[in-house]
Amino acid sequence: MVNDWLKDAKSRYDVIVIGSGLGGLTCANMLARNGYSVLLLEQHHKLGGLATWFKRKGGHIFDISLHGFPIGMVKTCRKYWSSEIAGMIVQLKGIRFDNPQFSLTTTFDKEDFTRILKERFKVQSENIDSFFNTAREMNFYDDQTMTTRELFERFFPGRDDIVRLLMEPITYANGSTLDDPAITYGIVFSNFMSKGVYTVRGGTDRFIGKMEAELVKNGVDIRTNCLAERITVKDQRVSGVIVNGKMIECKAVVSNGNLKSTVHKLVGQQHFSRGFVEESKNVRLNNSSCQVYLGIKKGERIDCVGDLLFTSTAEKFDSEKLLGKDITSRTFSIYYPETRPGSDMYAIVSSTNANYEDWANLSDEQYRSSKEGLIESTIDALEKYVPGVRAKIDYAQAATPKTFQRYTLHECGASFGTKFEGLKISMGLPKEVRGLFHTGSVGIIMSGWLGAANHGVIVSNNVDEYFRS
Numbered sequence: 001m002v003n004d005w006l007k008d009a010k011s012r013y014d015v016i017v018i019g020s021g022l023g024g025l026t027c028a029n030m031l032a033r034n035g036y037s038v039l040l041l042e043q044h045h046k047l048g049g050l051a052t053w054f055k056r057k058g059g060h061i062f063d064i065s066l067h068g069f070p071i072g073m074v075k076t077c078r079k080y081w082s083s084e085i086a087g088m089i090v091q092l093k094g095i096r097f098d099n100p101q102f103s104l105t106t107t108f109d110k111e112d113f114t115r116i117l118k119e120r121f122k123v124q125s126e127n128i129d130s131f132f133n134t135a136r137e138m139n140f141y142d143d144q145t146m147t148t149r150e151l152f153e154r155f156f157p158g159r160d161d162i163v164r165l166l167m168e169p170i171t172y173a174n175g176s177t178l179d180d181p182a183i184t185y186g187i188v189f190s191n192f193m194s195k196g197v198y199t200v201r202g203g204t205d206r207f208i209g210k211m212e213a214e215l216v217k218n219g220v221d222i223r224t225n226c227l228a229e230r231i232t233v234k235d236q237r238v239s240g241v242i243v244n245g246k247m248i249e250c251k252a253v254v255s256n257g258n259l260k261s262t263v264h265k266l267v268g269q270q271h272f273s274r275g276f277v278e279e280s281k282n283v284r285l286n287n288s289s290c291q292v293y294l295g296i297k298k299g300e301r302i303d304c305v306g307d308l309l310f311t312s313t314a315e316k317f318d319s320e321k322l323l324g325k326d327i328t329s330r331t332f333s334i335y336y337p338e339t340r341p342g343s344d345m346y347a348i349v350s351s352t353n354a355n356y357e358d359w360a361n362l363s364d365e366q367y368r369s370s371k372e373g374l375i376e377s378t379i380d381a382l383e384k385y386v387p388g389v390r391a392k393i394d395y396a397q398a399a400t401p402k403t404f405q406r407y408t409l410h411e412c413g414a415s416f417g418t419k420f421e422g423l424k425i426s427m428g429l430p431k432e433v434r435g436l437f438h439t440g441s442v443g444i445i446m447s448g449w450l451g452a453a454n455h456g457v458i459v460s461n462n463v464d465e466y467f468r469s
């Protein structure tokens, strides 16, 4: 018998949230707390979107996007979720860089970076302070014409080693490049610098599980395996969502899906002004990713080599090269048993930014062998940091931009939403179609775990305001 994933769903809700990424989850939770009836639709069988995990035989469990986020996530979780969820967040202290220009270990916070810039890179204290202050004071209402390249040139002219130290981890964290507006760098970098890099003790599975329990407690009607096919519009106002072939009415829709798909596929261009459609077409998606998941045999152990290793064999920082299929840069996340208290398993995940086009047009055979090559070259690269690791691995798999597209429906497998210009389109939706909102990774600033969750809060407030008005 075909499972009816919408069994007993109501015919009408105040709000339908499409997508259960951290943006959609947080928005749904806030709206339910504010007393609205909320239906949360997720096309996948699990909640979490990119904040996800998978299990494999042999006791392996892999986290996909749990490499690190700023301290702000503690406050966001405490205020908009629960103290219990916030309490799962702990600091990662062993952040390592290894590339032809430098090798160092840091706690990745302002204090330690100041020390490193002073002692290792011989930068004057006033210059370092001035750089940190400028980055911290950047905000959305500032002049947005300065690029990150220009920001670095102003403070560290000709110092491509410093640019690498300051930029490479942020490029990994949200796909931003030297040519993006400096504000996108300043906000994200300062968030990390305030107190370092944090993770979830217990793993993504427990974290999302607790969020799900909280949503249920607050009355959100959660439906997985439910694909939103269309957002219906009547008289320039949303009227409902067609999901798994069934129409459900609502007064507002929050899409946590890809911004461009929301405008062009879920709603349809005919419901927007021509100028808006053109502007939205010009929004650039952010890059995608490749990952390699390596499971260490039960009973084997590896020495502590750090938590997060930013490695590169490229002579200098180069954002194009960083995306290239001929991989030079990898971020290794090492998950020790303490990640999941009670477990005795180790896992290693290697992440690399990637171009969708490099993977999308391969033949099946090319795709298969490229994935194998990716796994092999990753294990080779890892041997430098964990000698003898090859013999300890009993599970290896790779994900490509096609994998990310398949699981999240993000166009081109975009890992971090859109470039900066997407924010204006995301924020402009309710002015075009009343009751239509978007949340989740967008505009670089609002991306990553913290950015997406905070965007969920902002949009829940906008929906609340819409209802009140």
Ligand SMILES: Cc1cc2nc3c(=O)[nH]c(=O)nc-3n(C[C@H](O)[C@H](O)[C@H](O)COP(=O)(O)OP(=O)(O)OC[C@H]3O[C@@H](n4cnc5c(N)ncnc54)[C@H](O)[C@@H]3O)c2cc1C
Residues within 6 Å of the ligand: 018, 019, 020, 021, 022, 023, 024, 041, 042, 043, 044, 047, 048, 049, 050, 051, 064, 065, 066, 067, 068, 069, 173, 226, 227, 228, 229, 256, 257, 258, 289, 290, 291, 351, 404, 407, 408, 409, 410, 414, 415, 416, 417, 439, 440, 441, 442, 447, 448, 449, 450, 452, 453
């Ligand atoms: C490899 C990788 C590593 C990362 N590492 C980190 C990290 O270490 N730290 C960090 O902070 N961030 C990291 N990120 C980024 C972070 O995971 C994302 O920015 C964030 O989780 C995105 O949340 P979101 O709200 O935008 O939704 P998403 O996670 O993009 O989820 C959107 C959801 O909507 C669903 N959906 C889409 N269309 C429909 C539809 N029509 N009907 C029903 N459901 C639909 C999808 O199935 C999905 O579940 C990483 C990302 C990747 C890809």
